[in-house]
Amino acid sequence: MxxxxxxxxxxxxxxxxxxxxxxxxxxxxxxxxxxxxxxxxxxxxxxxxxxxxxxxxxxxxxxxxxxxxxxxxxxxxxxxxxxxxxxxxxxxxxxxxxxxxxxxxxxxxxxxxxxxxxxxxxxxxxxxxxxxxxxxxxxxxxxxxxxxxxxxxxxxxxxxxxxxxxxxxxxxxxxxxxxxxEDDAVVSLGIARLRREGADLTLVTYGSTVPQAMAAAELSAEKGIQVDVLDLRTLAPFDIGALLGSIAKTGRAVVVSEAPRCGGFASEIGATLAEKAIMHLEAPVERVTGYDAPVAPAHENDYLPDAAAIATAIERVANF
Amino acid sequence: MGRQLLILLGGDPNQTESSKLLLDDGDLRTLYESLVLTRVVDQACTDLQQSGELGFYISAMPAAASSAGAAIALEDGDWLFPSYRDLGAYLARGGQLEDLLAQVWGVEGDLVRGRQLPGQGGLPDGRFVPPSGTVGASISQAAGVAHGMQLRQAPNVAMAIFGRGAMDQGSFLTGLATSVRHQAPAIFLCRTRGTERPTALQRAAGLGLETALVDGSDCLAVAQTVATARRRALAGEGPVFIEAVLEPESAERDPARRFRGFVEHRGLWDAQREEDFNRRSESRVLDAIETVRGRPPLSSATMLEDVWAQSPWMLQEQSTRLRGGADD
The missing domain is CATH 3.40.50.970 (Thiamin diphosphate (ThDP)-binding fold, Pyr/PP domains)
Known part of the structure; x- marks a missing residue:
């Protein structure tokens, strides 16, 4: 190591x-x-x-x-x-x-x-x-x-x-x-990683927004909301078993991605949950994403979903 | 090699003979037979398209002479990225008639399993990569294969055949330039009308390729040029670009006609063989058409196969839906 x-x-x-x-x-x-x-x-x-x-x-x-x-x-x-x-x-x-x-x-x-x-x-x-x-x-x-x-x-x-x-x-x-x-470690394609465990809500993300998601989970924990942070790691094919397993436990989901919202991968996760997990869902699935606009160099920080915005969404969905 | 248009057929056969042929008699006979067979298959498919049995078929003419001529000059282990009129090369590289027609009819036995338009089949091991539907895409891929051959020190070449329409695609520029940079054993054969400006040859020469200009309806000139290019590429002298000019009048339907005098002059062919081979080709093609007409259509289950190496969960679910079951 x-x-x-x-x-x-x-x-x-x-x-x-x-x-x-x-x-x-x-x-x-x-x-x-x-x-x-x-x-x-x-x-x-x-x-x-x-x-x-x-x-x-x-x-x-x-x-x-x-x-x-x-x-x-x-x-x-x-x-x-x-x-x-x-x-x-x-x-x-x-x-x-x-x-x-x-x-x-x-x-x-x-x-x-x-x-x-x-x-x-x-x-x-x-x-x-x-x-x-x-x-x-x-x-x-x-x-x-x-x-x-x-x-x-x-x-x-x-x-x-x-x-x-x-x-x-x-x-x-x-x-x-x-x-x-780790030396010689292989991470199989298609397998998600549960980065943090909590029973109240599933925070789904991947790649570049994992750090913000982890920080948001910490903020939420301070308010008494414990979240699963599910890092998909592979998007195609994504780990359907891990996603549905976590939702069966928590019944609530927030999906985080910095890509534009319309037609983004967060929408695919939302749609999958609506199709396959509706009986477990106790609240609407919420997306926290970038904007349907290009990224201007002058406004990069405004564009990115930050931990506070994610924590706000978590609170909204957890208390729905 | 040469910027003068190379023509070997049509003049005095004795003079043709004097040029140093790089093909042996077996190759020459195979080339002639491939051309005859191409003509017979192409005519049958064109007729059936016109009668409505085949919804779609692109004729192999007038490309057949350059197609079979180029293919016959390749050796085992060489890769060919054909264009969409290269039936002649398919047969010259050992493609079987029934496989070819199973692909045209889209029935069991189609090696590409119903994924390609009729006449756009393929053969394994680089013998005939199923042609792409996008013009020119294979040019940079051929440069990649040639680079791989260099890395493996394989005694082989990669060849891409394409039409003049590919010359303005990015793949043309990058494929040619990449192969020059690596001095890779690649051969590019571009069919033109000879009237484009800038000419294909000018573009290729500007990128640093050795170039050759041939009469594209002269199968022997094409074969000889490809064989020369092949030797050159394998000697480490870099890629070669061949412009094969197809005159409008070369759109004739018998690509073998010009070659017949030559093979007869060499004693490889005669009137009796011609009659026998024509008759046999016609009955072979008719028999093969009857055979594929009797075959079952491709199973719809194959529609979701070969997308990934292993089917991921989405496709497993969707294959249940395809069979009429619920998605999940």
């Missing part, structure tokens, strides 16, 4: 997986010389050479298309996208090609690859998106969203070993946050 930041944990996991499996290679913009925009690939080109840590031109479509070919051929590419907002230039390859290759070929070809996507508020109008709902909507993709170094390491290992393409959402505000990382 070592204390590592999320960037360090990802770096170590990539290094270990590359050492263990020569099919694994990294592709991205300035990932060799610069070590990637957040330093996640620092030092890997020196260790594995530029054949396996490949700097590509600035073209997300080119990066994902090239990786698709490598994956079809039997390699295990890991692509770094600098900011989630930039991935749309590669969406055609990702949605029409990578996600559907297994399907379209009747299982003859597939694209097992990882696309690392730093996401969330922080950086600017085209550096702040939370696009998880778009990806979760595409059949054939797995969408992972770890919250900290511990889960980032474990989920990355599972993602690289997965036979499916994985969109790996990295909450960029967490890159420098330390957390304990």
């Amino acid at each position: 070592t204390e590592l930041t999320m960037a360090e944990a990802l770096n170590r996991t990539l290094r270990e997986e590359m050492a263990a499996d020569d099919r694994v290679l990294l592709l991205g913009e300035e990932i060799a010389d610069l070590g990637g925009i957040f330093g996640v690939t620092a030092g890997l080109a020196e260790e594995f050479g530029t054949d396996r840590v490949v700097d590509l031109a600035i073209s997300e479509g080119g990066a994902i298309g090239t990786a698709a070919g490598l994956a079809m051929y039997g390699m295990r590419p890991v692509v770094e996208i600098q900011f989630a907002d930039f991935i749309w230039a590669g969406a055609e390859q990702l949605f029409n090609e990578v996600a559907r290759m297994r399907y379209r070929s009747g299982g003859m070809y597939s694209c097992p690859m990882v696309v690392r996507v730093p996401y969330g508020v922080g950086g600017g109008l085209t550096q702040s998106q939370s696009p998880e709902a778009h990806f979760a909507h595409v059949p054939g993709l797995i969408v992972a969203a770890p919250a900290d170094a511990t889960d980032a390491a474990g989920l990355m290992r599972a993602a690289i070993r997965s036979d499916d393409p994985v969109i790996f959402l990295e909450p960029k505000r967490s890159y420098r946050q330390p957390a304990p990382v």
Whole structure:
């Protein structure tokens, strides 16, 4: 067990997986010389050479298309996208090609690859998106969203070993946050983590908003409301068993995400609870989300759901 | 390689012979037979589309000569990303008639399980990647496969075939540029009318690729050029871009006609063989059509398979719904 930041944990996991499996290679913009925009690939080109840590031109479509070919051929590419907002230039390859290759070929070809996507508020109008709902909507993709170094390491290992393409959402505000990382730990895709236990309400979240959710749970506890904090960790497929199990216990839910509200992943959780858990629900499910507006760099703090806003929602739903 | 239009067929067969052929007699005969068979299958499917039995079918013409010609120059282990008119390559790369027609009819035996439009099937192991519905998408993928071949030190090439419409797609730029940067063993074959400005060749040369211009309805010129490009790529000399010009008049329905004089001149073919092979091809195609007409449709249960490696809970639930049960 070592204390590592999320960037360090990802770096170590990539290094270990590359050492263990020569099919694994990294592709991205300035990932060799610069070590990637957040330093996640620092030092890997020196260790594995530029054949396996490949700097590509600035073209997300080119990066994902090239990786698709490598994956079809039997390699295990890991692509770094600098900011989630930039991935749309590669969406055609990702949605029409990578996600559907297994399907379209009747299982003859597939694209097992990882696309690392730093996401969330922080950086600017085209550096702040939370696009998880778009990806979760595409059949054939797995969408992972770890919250900290511990889960980032474990989920990355599972993602690289997965036979499916994985969109790996990295909450960029967490890159420098330390957390304990176990050697060789694997976190299975599709399994949620109950980060805090309480009988009164289920607080569902993932990725970048886990810290605010934990802080809100603490605020609520001071007011005598004990909450389950369920960190989904994987959005597609999400852990339906853990979600329904917690709701059966608490009967109340608040869902937190920093993405815009309309059509967001929080809505999918709300709809699922309405369909599958209505007999357990004692209050409406409430969403605490970002706004249906772009993220202006001048107003980042106003945009983000903070612990106070989440705690207010918890109180409202708990006392409904 | 060459910016002069390469034509090998149509002139004096003796002169053609003098060019250094990279294909052996077996390949030449297979190429000729593939072209005849392509013509017969394509005509049958086109007729059945016009009569209404097939709702959709894209003719393999006038691409068949360049399609089969390119494919015959590839070897086992080489990958082909075809375009949507590459029936000729499907047959030249060893695709079976019944598999092909099962795909066109969308019945049991369709290797791509009903997921592709008629005529857009595939073969495993890189022999024929089922073509994408989006123009040009496979170009950067071929560059990726070629890069993988380099990393594995495999004695193989990856080839993408596409039409002139793909030249303005981003995948064209990135696929070509990436393969140049790695000097990857990739071959790009673009079918044009020869009238585009900038020309396909100008674009590719500008990106640093070795280029070649061929008559796209001359199957031998295409095969010879691809075989040359293949040798070059495997020698580590980088990717090659081939522009295959299809003249409007090359839209004829017999891609084998120009090649017949050549194979006859080499003693690989004669009038008797021609008659026998034509008759046999027609009966094989008719028999295969009868066979696939008699096959059951694809089970609707397969609709939810092959989405992920393992079906997640949502799909398990939805497959219950598909069978007429409740969702949960």
